[in-house]
Amino acid sequence: MKKQTHLLHAGRNAKENFGIVNPPVYHASTVTFPTVEAMNKAGENPTEGIYYGRMATPTSHAFEEAVAALEGADKAIAVQSGLAAITGAILAFVKNGDHILVTDSAYFPTKKFCNTVLKGFGVETTYFNPTIGSNIEKLIQPNTKVIFTESPGSLTFEVQDIPAITKVAKDHKIITMIDNTWAAGYFFNAFDHGCDISIQAATKYIGGHSDVMLGTIALGDDLYKKVKTYVYGLGYCAAPDDCYLAQRGIRTLPARLKIHEENGMKLASWLKEQPEVKRVLHPAFEDCPGHDIFKRDFTGACGLFSIVLQDHYSEKAVASMLDGMELFPMGYSWGGYESLMIPFNPKGARNASSWEDQGPCLRLHAGQENVEDLINDLDKGFERLNKG
Known part of the structure; x- marks a missing residue:
């Protein structure tokens, strides 16, 4: 079966x-x-x-x-x-x-x-x-x-x-x-x-x-x-x-995961092309550490991934972006039907490995909303980010 x-x-x-x-x-x-x-x-x-x-x-x-x-x-x-x-x-x-x-x-x-x-x-x-x-x-x-x-x-x-x-x-x-x-x-x-x-x-x-x-x-x-x-x-x-x-x-897990995966991949692909984004951290992308292992061992991806913004963005600019998000509220946890986004800094939590990127980091959860609406919300967020 x-x-x-x-x-x-x-x-x-x-x-x-x-x-x-x-x-x-x-x-x-x-x-x-x-x-x-x-x-x-x-x-x-x-x-x-x-x-x-x-x-x-x-x-x-x-x-x-x-x-x-x-x-x-x-x-x-x-x-x-x-x-x-x-x-x-x-x-x-x-x-x-x-x-x-x-x-x-x-x-x-x-x-x-x-x-x-x-x-x-x-x-x-x-x-x-x-x-x-x-x-x-x-x-x-x-x-x-x-x-x-x-x-x-x-x-x-x-x-x-x-x-x-x-x-x-x-x-x-x-x-x-x-x-x-x-x-x-x-x-x-x-x-x-x-x-x-x-x-x-x-x-x-x-x-x-x-x-x-x-x-x-x-x-x-x-x-x-x-x-x-x-x-x-x-x-x-x-x-x-x-x-x-x-x-x-x-x-309903298989059906829901399919939507999370599709939305996550579309968002990650769009974000990869944006000038504000330095790096996308998604296992399905070739430049993510362990991508070859992901292709070998996994059968798919969920809707959770991260991005690294360009180095010059300040905490104030990131806060301006996040405070105005309509479809990406800030909240811990993930895996629900809704999209989420949180800022994070991995440097202080490393013991055996280093984190070299200097830019601010954001973790996104791609929910089940229409992906065009999610992209539009992110696009407006980047406008606020650039205004600082």
């Missing part, structure tokens, strides 16, 4: 729900049992059945089954945010005295977690250049437990050679994880490329409507019980209404 078809049917069973197409929402904390024997039996394997509301409900199980189908995984775990998925997955495999490797282009809250919480627990983090490939072997220590990747990288969009990294990791029996949110688990199959765990902020494209806080951890049967038990012990769980909304979102 093709993925597009599978996503429409995974995680729902109309026969079990009176013929109702969509699985119902179960709001539950307490789950009762008719006998001591039934309670004890459920408690023998609480990660699989319905034992307590925080552990799972039929709603979360249905969503997790759909995510596993999307990612090509055996199982999936839903938690309350993308960051919770990242932190819970990492914590399940480290203890005091351990060491992990993290891409220098990771989502900044991931790095902040490593620099504060993990450091406080006595876990050392080494950041690596996202273009390192198989040379990551030189950074492995005897106590290295996890290699955490993100491809393309947040904000700057370097594409990593995931197969090269995971091959080294397997040789050293190290767990590999990827933040797979940009590809939405749809344009990149983490498991086909050697990853052990694929993480997403389902807040983004899976939810698709800017109204869900949710994270997912996709993984194999061999790791599921370990990670599920750990995140349960941390008190992590996903709200039933968010799981329900994300189930609805995942059904």
Whole structure:
């Protein structure tokens, strides 16, 4: 069955729900049992059945089954945010005295977690250049437990050679994880490329409507019980209404991603020709670091990319541009139906790689608006930018 078809049917069973197409929402904390024997039996394997509301409900199980189908995984775990998925997955495999490797282009809250919480627990983090490939072997220590990747990288969009990294990791029996949110688990199959765990902020494209806080951890049967038990012990769980909304979102994911991809490519191509733009950071473009890897490993692109403006533009000029945008409001997150744009400066967030560009940077999310309207809004924005 093709993925597009599978996503429409995974995680729902109309026969079990009176013929109702969509699985119902179960709001539950307490789950009762008719006998001591039934309670004890459920408690023998609480990660699989319905034992307590925080552990799972039929709603979360249905969503997790759909995510596993999307990612090509055996199982999936839903938690309350993308960051919770990242932190819970990492914590399940480290203890005091351990060491992990993290891409220098990771989502900044991931790095902040490593620099504060993990450091406080006595876990050392080494950041690596996202273009390192198989040379990551030189950074492995005897106590290295996890290699955490993100491809393309947040904000700057370097594409990593995931197969090269995971091959080294397997040789050293190290767990590999990827933040797979940009590809939405749809344009990149983490498991086909050697990853052990694929993480997403389902807040983004899976939810698709800017109204869900949710994270997912996709993984194999061999790791599921370990990670599920750990995140349960941390008190992590996903709200039933968010799981329900994300189930609805995942059904239309392929159709929505197609529009985001088309609009993103058209906007990036137009921006590349504008004199105000020094560089477009989009994996589908030849001058983006790792473009050849992108062509080899990815089946498409989402609507998120960045641009570097010419060096001479001041912060005041950039603010003038952004303050007047009509269809590109400023807001963190992305993956909803609407377009967004934020300014950023990657220099202060680099540990193992340098950022040479001097010009201001903007990250854009291409929503589902008419692309001509988006271009017109950007054109007016550049007029304000040039006026300073």
